[in-house]
Amino acid sequence: MIKKICSLVLVVLLVLQGGCWGRKELGQLAIVMAAGVDRAPGGDIRLTVQLARPRAFGGGVERPSGAQENNAWVISENGETVLDAQRNLEKRVSRSIYWGHNVILVFGEELAREGIRQAFNFFTRSPTARETLWVMVARGKAEDVLNSHSQLENTSAQSAGSMLRMRVGEPVMLKDLSMMLASKGTNPALPRVELTASGRPQGPGMVENIPQGYKGAQQPPVGTHAEITLTGTGIFKDDKLVGWLNVRETRGLLWLKDEIKRGVVTVPSPVEPGKKISINITRGNTRVEAFFDGESVWFDVWMKMEGTLWEQQSKEKLTNPVIYKAIEKAMSREIENIARGALNKAQLEYGVDIFGFGEAFHRKYKREWASMQNRWNEVFAGAQVNIAVEGRIRRTGLTTNRLSEPQ
Amino acid sequence: MILFKKPRRPKGTNSRAKDQNPAGGNRETTEQPVQNLLLSTDIESNLKQLKGIFKNCSDVVFREFLFAQREQIKLALVYTDGLVDKTLVSEQIMKALALNVPMATDNMEITRNNALHYVKMRGLCVHQVQETGKIQDVVDAVLSGDTVLMVDGHAIALINGSRGWEARSVADSITETVVRGPRESFVETLRINTSMLRRKIKNPNLKIETLKLGEVTKTELALVYIKGIVNEGLVHEVKDRLSRIKIDGVLESGYIEELIRDHPYSPFATMAHTDRPDRVAANLLEGRVAILVDGTPVALTVPYLFIEAIQTPDDYYEQFLFASAIRVLRVIFLVIALTLPSLYIAIISFHPEMLPTPLLMSIAAQREAVPFPVFVEAFFMEVAFEIIREAGIRLPRPVGQAVSIVAALIIGQAAVQAGLVAGATIIVVALTAMASFTVYYSGSITLRLLRFPLMFLSASLGLLGLISGIVIIVVHLAGMRSFGVPYLAPVAPTIQGDLKDSAVRLPWWSMRRRPHLIGQNDQRREIPGLKPEPPRPGRR
Numbered sequence: 001m002i003k004k005i006c007s008l009v010l011v012v013l014l015v016l017q018g019g020c021w022g023r024k025e026l027g028q029l030a031i032v033m034a035a036g037v038d039r040a041p042g043g044d045i046r047l048t049v050q051l052a053r054p055r056a057f058g059g060g061v062e063r064p065s066g067a068q069e070n071n072a073w074v075i076s077e078n079g080e081t082v083l084d085a086q087r088n089l090e091k092r093v094s095r096s097i098y099w100g101h102n103v104i105l106v107f108g109e110e111l112a113r114e115g116i117r118q119a120f121n122f123f124t125r126s127p128t129a130r131e132t133l134w135v136m137v138a139r140g141k142a143e144d145v146l147n148s149h150s151q152l153e154n155t156s157a158q159s160a161g162s163m164l165r166m167r168v169g170e171p172v173m174l175k176d177l178s179m180m181l182a183s184k185g186t187n188p189a190l191p192r193v194e195l196t197a198s199g200r201p202q203g204p205g206m207v208e209n210i211p212q213g214y215k216g217a218q219q220p221p222v223g224t225h226a227e228i229t230l231t232g233t234g235i236f237k238d239d240k241l242v243g244w245l246n247v248r249e250t251r252g253l254l255w256l257k258d259e260i261k262r263g264v265v266t267v268p269s270p271v272e273p274g275k276k277i278s279i280n281i282t283r284g285n286t287r288v289e290a291f292f293d294g295e296s297v298w299f300d301v302w303m304k305m306e307g308t309l310w311e312q313q314s315k316e317k318l319t320n321p322v323i324y325k326a327i328e329k330a331m332s333r334e335i336e337n338i339a340r341g342a343l344n345k346a347q348l349e350y351g352v353d354i355f356g357f358g359e360a361f362h363r364k365y366k367r368e369w370a371s372m373q374n375r376w377n378e379v380f381a382g383a384q385v386n387i388a389v390e391g392r393i394r395r396t397g398l399t400t401n402r403l404s405e406p407q
Numbered sequence: 408m409i410l411f412k413k414p415r416r417p418k419g420t421n422s423r424a425k426d427q428n429p430a431g432g433n434r435e436t437t438e439q440p441v442q443n444l445l446l447s448t449d450i451e452s453n454l455k456q457l458k459g460i461f462k463n464c465s466d467v468v469f470r471e472f473l474f475a476q477r478e479q480i481k482l483a484l485v486y487t488d489g490l491v492d493k494t495l496v497s498e499q500i501m502k503a504l505a506l507n508v509p510m511a512t513d514n515m516e517i518t519r520n521n522a523l524h525y526v527k528m529r530g531l532c533v534h535q536v537q538e539t540g541k542i543q544d545v546v547d548a549v550l551s552g553d554t555v556l557m558v559d560g561h562a563i564a565l566i567n568g569s570r571g572w573e574a575r576s577v578a579d580s581i582t583e584t585v586v587r588g589p590r591e592s593f594v595e596t597l598r599i600n601t602s603m604l605r606r607k608i609k610n611p612n613l614k615i616e617t618l619k620l621g622e623v624t625k626t627e628l629a630l631v632y633i634k635g636i637v638n639e640g641l642v643h644e645v646k647d648r649l650s651r652i653k654i655d656g657v658l659e660s661g662y663i664e665e666l667i668r669d670h671p672y673s674p675f676a677t678m679a680h681t682d683r684p685d686r687v688a689a690n691l692l693e694g695r696v697a698i699l700v701d702g703t704p705v706a707l708t709v710p711y712l713f714i715e716a717i718q719t720p721d722d723y724y725e726q727f728l729f730a731s732a733i734r735v736l737r738v739i740f741l742v743i744a745l746t747l748p749s750l751y752i753a754i755i756s757f758h759p760e761m762l763p764t765p766l767l768m769s770i771a772a773q774r775e776a777v778p779f780p781v782f783v784e785a786f787f788m789e790v791a792f793e794i795i796r797e798a799g800i801r802l803p804r805p806v807g808q809a810v811s812i813v814a815a816l817i818i819g820q821a822a823v824q825a826g827l828v829a830g831a832t833i834i835v836v837a838l839t840a841m842a843s844f845t846v847y848y849s850g851s852i853t854l855r856l857l858r859f860p861l862m863f864l865s866a867s868l869g870l871l872g873l874i875s876g877i878v879i880i881v882v883h884l885a886g887m888r889s890f891g892v893p894y895l896a897p898v899a900p901t902i903q904g905d906l907k908d909s910a911v912r913l914p915w916w917s918m919r920r921r922p923h924l925i926g927q928n929d930q931r932r933e934i935p936g937l938k939p940e941p942p943r944p945g946r947r
Contacts, residue, residue, distance in 0.1 A: 015864060015867050016867065024759070025755075025756050025780050025781065026755050026756065026771050026774050026781070027771075027774055027777070029759065031768075052768060057769065057772035100759060101760065158764065158765075
């Protein structure tokens with residue numbers, strides 16, 4: 001009996017001696033929604049965090065209308081490394097900084113041009129940060145991008161994350177970026193974000209100032225509402241930002257990387273060249289094959305795209321197979337043009353392989369790869385790429401021909 | 408086959424039972440020991456003796472009268488007022504004997520010597536008549552509600568079955584209600600209970616053995632089983648365990664349960680208790696043994712397996728797909744009832760990264776105003792719920808409404824509005840409470856009990872603590888046996904045939920065999936090929 005009591009006491013002690021080890025009560029956490037890393041003057045790292053303010057979320061508790069508070073608190077601090085900067089941040093933040101729910105990681109342009117490896121390691125090592133967080137590169141400063149609100153989501157970080165989840169831009173998670181950096185057959189391409197004027201502010205707390213120097217001339221100067229916007233893709237050579245792709249070229253990049261989820265292709269009408277036809281891409285796949293004859297490298301790209309014709313400004317009869325085929329052909333041509341646009345920019349302007357063609361080559365020519373991997377970007381820039389697109393229009397929406405025709 | 412490898416018995420009962428008589432020797436010193444006394448032929452001395460025994464027992468009635476046929480012969484009735492059917496005593500016994508009813512044929516003369524014979528054969532209009540010569544039998548009979556008739560000149564008394572006392576009528580089952588199925592439940596009278604079983608199982612193989620337990624109360628117990636189906640070893644084991652009991656009184660079957668169960672310290676029940684005759688009948692048909700105790704509507708059945716906690720009688724009456732779906736849900740409810748508060752505590756205070764971001768945000772927003780750690784909050788809410796539940800059982804009916812309104816106000820509204828408790832915590836506690844009611848009652852009180860240590864564990868060690876707590880519970884369950892049958896059967900050890908009636912309930916035409924470990928004496932429940940099918944040419 002005494003033995004039993006003793007062992008019971010030991011077990012209880014074992015539990016109690018743990019003393020809630022590792023406990024982090026929700027109320028003691030400063031939940032980071034977004035992190036931004038910039039270059040600070042003097043070679044330091046400037047870490048910006050967007051901390052959620054649960055109090056402002058108002059879960060279940062009614063609050064007087066009109067007094068809209070900001071859901072997030074954006075605060076920056078310098079440090080020699082990211083961890084050092086975080087340590088410095090903790091002097092100002094009453095709760096412990098918690099990375100477990102970080103949605104996005106934004107690199108500032110200046111830092112990205114110098115190389116992102118110096119700021120990236122912390123997030124892959126820290127056990128609390130997720131490897132599924134979305135990585136992006138800011139046009140301008142990351143700090144400015146984070147200093148924003150979202151009209152629909154709780155925080156602008158979640159808004160940017162949701163946009164990427166819908167494959168509006170090139171979606172890159174932390175783990176993808178690690179893999180891209182580790183591979184010699186490809187270079188990273190990160191979605192570019194910036195603040196753009198987005199309608200009117202819906203309340204006193206929702207006014208942002210768009211940073212100087214990046215706002216278009218036609219935008220009103222201050223007091224507008226701005227949202228994080230995906231405006232293209234940043235192209236990297238290894239870990240250094242070298243240039244940008246615009247939105248149209250980004251679509252070509254997504255298609256060439258076989259990451260098509262959705263998209264719209266607009267082609268001129270084969271009968272009335274001034275009018276347009278829009279096709280909603282619903283399905284597609286891309287196959288890349290590398291060829292090497294000892295001297296030159298070339299690639300064959302097959303793209304199969306299926307779409308639904310959803311808008312027609314012109315009035316041709318879609319029941320006519322000849323016209324139908326002509327529209328499909330125009331669609332294929334347009335898709336090829338878009339892909340070619342991205343390809344040309346990568347090959348001719350920047351000379352970096354961001355499409356993973358090197359991986360395709362590596363898979364097929366393992367032996368030759370060894371001699372080529374260190375100069376792959378030059379090889380890629382000189383390679384010929386043949387693109388064959390097979391566009392198909394599967395459906396025409398709820399109607400086949402137009403319901404009414406102009407007189 | 409049942410392996411009675413390690414017959415688990417309540418430890419130490421043997422040694423204790425030998426040296427003590429819990430009724431105490433006290434009673435027997437003040438009165439004469441009646442055990443071995445015999446009746447004498449003199450009715451006066453018999454009466455005197457009985458009156459001595461029933462001294463100060465105001466409910467015992469002595470009625471002396473003269474035999475109508477031969478007035479020299481004195482008769483005496485002894486019975487307990489309130490326990491006997493008074494019309495029966497006055498109409499069928501008194502009237503028949505005290506009025507001048509011709510009993511003897513003309514050529515036979517009634518004498519003192521053959522009076523008893525005439526009384527028994529021609530005078531009494533009673534169904535059950537027994538003869539006895541022992542005072543002890545007379546005393547027992549009187550106290551059980553029988554009427555004892557003594558005839559002068561005979562050392563033998565006649566015990567007339569005249570039991571008939573005020574009893575609660577058979578009503579709906581309160582603890583286990585069903586949508587489809589019989590409504591009746593057991594009552595406090597043993598005879599009525601056994602009759603309910605007999606009405607369901609009209610077979611001479613339904614054996615109802617009675618025995619008396621309780622040195623003072625002399626409570627009747629009925630051991631019920633179906634010969635031919637039941638494992639004889641099981642009956643023997645139950646009898647053996649019952650025979651060791653020496654206690655002053657048995658007022659409810661819970662006494663018996665604690666005295667003969669396996670694993671006396673375990674919070675998990677190893678004997679089923681139910682007030683539904685159909686449940687008992689079904690258990691008997693599977694080869695189980697039932698113990699009915701006089702004075703309580705709650706019957707015990709053994710062996711009891713863990714899986715029975717999620718089985719209800721109407722699972723077997725409803726359509727099998729529906730029953731299976733509900734059972735799967737009940738398994739989930741069981742897990743919820745046991746672990747949801749601890750899981751909530753562990754996730755909120757140790758692993759917030761496990762929640763989707765929007766959910767975490769909304770919980771964080773609710774918890775922002777709460778001044779307590781989540782464990783304290785959840786613990787207080789659980790305790791508050793236990794208070795309401797306990798109050799709901801104890802409170803007098805008329806104030807029930809008031810309590811429920813106050814409780815709903817306090818928990819549902821005021822606590823949240825005052826910022827003392829987060830809405831999410833209330834949802835968790837309420838869900839847990841509701842889930843625990845879906846499990847068989849004796850299972851649910853166990854879950855109720857174990858919930859708190861699990862909450863402590865997860866508050867101090869997070870999911871690690873919760874998992875280790877669950878591991879301890881599962882190991883404990885896996886090591887248990889109920890009357891020789893592994894407690895987690897048919898899941899562990901896996902008995903494939905029995906899985907048909909576990910977390911799902913397959914149709915009756917597919918459950919051809921009785922539970923393997925329980926009904927192994929006669930495994931076959933039905934003939935094969937009972938599945939309803941349209942007639943086919945080659946088959947009939």
